[in-house]
Amino acid sequence: MGTNRPTNHLYYGDNLDVLRREIADASVDLIYLDPPFNSNASYNILFRAPDGAGTAAQVEAFHDSWHWNDAAADAFDQVARSGHADAFQLLDSLRRFLGENDMLAYLAMMTIRLIELRRVLKPSGSLYLHCDPTAGHYLKLLLDGVFAPRAFRREIVWRSGWVSGFKTRTANWVRNHDTIFYYVRDPAADWTFNKQYVAHAAGYERRGGGANPLGKPIDDVWDDPALYSPNIKSFSVEKLGYPTQKPVALLERIIAASSRPGDLVLDPFCGCGTAVHAAQKLARRWTGIDVTHLAIALIEKRLHAAFPDARFTVEGTPRDLASAEDLARRDRYQFQWWVVFLIGAMPHGGRRKGADGGVDGLLYCRPDGRTVERALVSVKSGEQVGVAMVRELHAAMVRDRAIAGVFVTRAAPTEPMIREAAAVGRFASSATGRSYARLQILTLAELMAGKRPDLPHVDPNAAFRQAVREDRGGQGSLL
Incomplete structure (x- = not known):
């Protein structure tokens, strides 16, 4: 590969098409995906007006709702023809159980993409799928069908923040977590896992002595305040206005644990780009895919603000x-x-x-x-x-x-x-x-041809909440 060509890529388009067209077999070290949850809700990006002029604007980023139609039936048929008998058997069983409804449409969409994601993973690679209770139990079955049950490593519980506001009004237990399913491509391979630790509390002394100098090993319940969602923190400097934004610290933990510097990280539903931001910060190569220009533009602005020297290509947007x-x-x-x-x-x-x-x-x-x-x-x-x-x-x-x-x-x-x-x-x-x-x-x-509106002192970044510049340039030297 030429030394002047960036190895980091941001793709606009349907991730199924991009995966098939652009991502080679067994080329990716780590996949993190935070797909739509089939929540039947609309999610808006919040944009700010500079200096308080006017009011903040909201634009629908995506409507998280799926319907059984020709596209869903085609996805189901693609799974049937994929050669993944276990995955299709599970999906077909869910079809008989659920019927041809919105949930099945969502699961068919996800299954064919999981098949492609397994294809692009290296034998030593890992996958983390972020979901909530809406469809998490079905997705776990489908992951078993695509990757095999023994490829399952852990179910991680991520506490998204403190309990307050509208959450507390439910006539039920207050839901306050998401689930992250962790799988490896081949459990018999030498897959990467770098055990993570948190520092012991001040004054900690282990009974009998011998405390681990690295700190306390991190378990599968992640309730650290440092990992809380930026959207529930009014003071968060990370907040970009994207409705499903995850904290950089959450992705740093996953990337640090399951990849090494220089490895390739893929996020096929990259939204506002937290995974690629964390990958850049930790000196990993990365590829991000999203189906809206809203997300692609936000990620470009975010990366240029946080890493002024970052080099990457943007594919799929008009160039002529x-x-x-x-x-x-x-x-x-x-x-x-x-x-x-x-x-x-x-x-x-x-x-x-x-x-x-x-x-x-x-x-x-x-x-x-x-x-x-x-x-x-x-x-x-x-x-x-x-x-x-x-x-x-x-x-x-x-x-x-x-x-x-x-x-x-x-x-x-x-x-x-x-x-x-x-x-x-x-x-x-x-x-x-x-x-x-x-x-x-x-x-x-x-x-x-390069012509732009002729107006005095236009701020091209006025619409975006700016990402904080990172102290480290991350992988600026990785081309």
Whole structure:
């Protein structure tokens, strides 16, 4: 491998496709996956407005609900044809027990991916699957079917935090933990396990002497306050606004225990990127996969903030006009989010349309060098646009008292659209001594050629809660 090519990769796309296309057999040392739990809930990413301008925005990251449909039936059929008889026998038994319902759709989706994850693991490799009681008991059976019962090492109980707030209102025992299933690829192989310890409490003395100088061995119940979820800590410096974010310390423990420096760590459901962050910090190589541009953009910002010298590739996001147009045709919401992040804006509105006037993002600028002003972003992925869309954006600008609007269009704007935008006028910036068009039209082709909204003092990181810079560069020297 060339010395100038990064070995760390972030992939946008369906992890099943990426695993099959990009990840070689027996190439991965450690897999951590925190997949959807089939909770039938929507999870929103929280974005902040800089300097308190406006309110924090929420955009749906994913809806954790699965349905028995053609895609689920196809996943079930792929398991049947995979050659993994034990895994299929278990899944087929669950089909007879559960019926063709939402849970079976989720389990079929997970089974075919577990088969691929076993394929890419080295014989000495390990897998940690993070789940909750919604489907954990079914996933344990399927892991036994894919990996074999004797490959099971431990069931780890992770206490997610203290009991407070809405949790305490349940008419039941208060649930306050997740489960992590730990498996190895081949229990007969020389699989990696570096025993972990925590320091003894101050003043500790073992009866009869002989205390282990390394400290107390860590058991399979992880209730350390240092490992509590950042989302329940209002003071957490880790918190990025991602709904299912896990603490870096949790992933550091797993990675330190089941890999060595230079080993390859894979997270196929990487969300906001905690596993790849911990892998970078501990000098491991890493690969992360996620199916939304929201997650990919968040991880890029996170890694560049925490590890300014980190080197990695981002695969699957548009790199030219043809691939950008292809994304627009395949998924207009992912296209909108990709454009919003490309120009440094904050997502707005998610998959809702209507009352927001077609606003897809918010840009923040400082015309006087200090005061924060908003610019509205509207992204159009269709092949036809018209002057009514420009008027709609202008009306939203007036309603929201926005200083500017940016209209991004895949199709070429018409002459009436250009005239309508020009008629909105200009505003002056005392900080730059220039004036700027209040309503700017950018085409997708112009964006791909490097053109960006012309606004004074735009903060490209305004939408994101910044990750704390790590003292160590981690694997900056691992190329």
